[in-house]
Amino acid sequence: MYFPLHPNTPAEGLALKDLFAGRGLDIPAMHARMKRLMDAEGLPYSERSHTYNSRLAQELAKWADSHPGFESIHDALYKAYFVDGRNIGDPSVLIQIAEAAGVPADARQDVLIRRAYRQAVDDDWEHARRSGVTGVPTFVAGMYKVVGAQPYEVLANLIHAAV
Numbered sequence: 662m663y664f665p666l667h668p669n670t671p672a673e674g675l676a677l678k679d680l681f682a683g684r685g686l687d688i689p690a691m692h693a694r695m696k697r698l699m700d701a702e703g704l705p706y707s708e709r710s711h712t713y714n715s716r717l718a719q720e721l722a723k724w725a726d727s728h729p730g731f732e733s734i735h736d737a738l739y740k741a742y743f744v745d746g747r748n749i750g751d752p753s754v755l756i757q758i759a760e761a762a763g764v765p766a767d768a769r770q771d772v773l774i775r776r777a778y779r780q781a782v783d784d785d786w787e788h789a790r791r792s793g794v795t796g797v798p799t800f801v802a803g804m805y806k807v808v809g810a811q812p813y814e815v816l817a818n819l820i821h822a823a824v
Contacts, residue, residue, distance in 0.1 A: 663719040663785040664797050670714040674748050680712055698810050705744045713742065714750035720778040721755055723785070724768060734762045 667680065677688050692708045699706035718738050725731040737758050741747040747754050752773050759769045771777045792801075796808040800816060803823030807815060 662789055662794075663723065663782050664789045664794055664799070665786045666715060666797050667712055668714065668716060668786075670712055670750065672714065672750055674711040674713040674750065676711055677709070695810060698812065699743075701812065705740065707744050707746060709743070709746045711746070711748075713748045715742075716750065716782070717752060717755055717773060718742075718749040719782050719785075720776065721759060721764075721772050723778040723781050724772045725764075728768070731762065731764060734759065734764065737762045 667675070670680075681688060689708075696706050696708070722735055722738060725734040738749060741754065741758055742749050747758075749755060749758075755773055756769055759773070760766075764772075793806075798808075798810065800807045800811070800819055802819050805819055805822050807819050
């Protein structure tokens with residue numbers, strides 16, 4: 662299920678300092694925490710300065726979910742955003758990512774230009790809203806949920822609480 666994380670982010674992106682302005686958040690500390698979590702899982706992660714609108718990327722990922730063999734698009738989108746700091750809201754960037762992942766030209770056109778998966782992602786967003794999802798990732802087990810990137814122990818405790 663896909664979730665609208667900062668859906669009003671403009672096409673050019675938004676500096677994290679502006680996104681979190683007035684909230685008293687320590688952005689370098691947030692990056693350091695995420696870096697520790699990603700390192701513990703063996704995932705690449707780079708400090709980024711901007712957030713980008715992920716709507717089109719979600720539509721591309723939704724397409725990949727229904728086309729066996731294209732699951733690698735998820736890793737490519739992750740790397741583009743969290744490692745390379747690329748604007749995954751820019752259709753030209755997404756076309757490059759999709760092309761590199763082997764997504765056929767007609768599918769790229771259908772998804773990214775004609776927006777064939779727009780309604781499917783709208784449906785996911787509505788389901789997330791009805792389900793009380795407020796952030797990503799959200800892990801749900803029984804009547805319990807945990808929001809945000811979490812270490813293994815927290816997720817294990819979630820499962821144990823639900824059983």
